[in-house]
Amino acid sequence: MRKGIHPQFQETVFKCACGAEIHTRSTKPEFKLEICSNCHPFFTGKQKLVDSAGRVERFIKKYGDKPVSSGKPAAKTRKKAEPKAKPKKPRTAAAKKE
Helix, strand or coil: CCCCCCCCCEEEEEEECCCCEEEEEECCCEEEECCCCCCCHHHHCCCCCCCCCCHHHHHHHHHCCCCCCCCCCCCCCCCCCCCCCCCCCCCCHHHHHC
């Protein structure tokens, strides 16, 4: 191997948000993790819900049916036109004669 082009291989600590620390070797001195094998549901067998409601549900819960004030007057809405009733056509030639 050529000298001076490879990063320094050193002792490393992986720190998880749950407080667990894993000591190993790497090119960086420290790594911060959000989840590790000590707190991950796959390895622990315990279900841990991080987000029980989706984004839309949280938005509706937070703001609900509050009116939006944009400074503009409310838009006019059109009424939907009702479809016109078509005259019924006779199904057979015999029905036309009657």
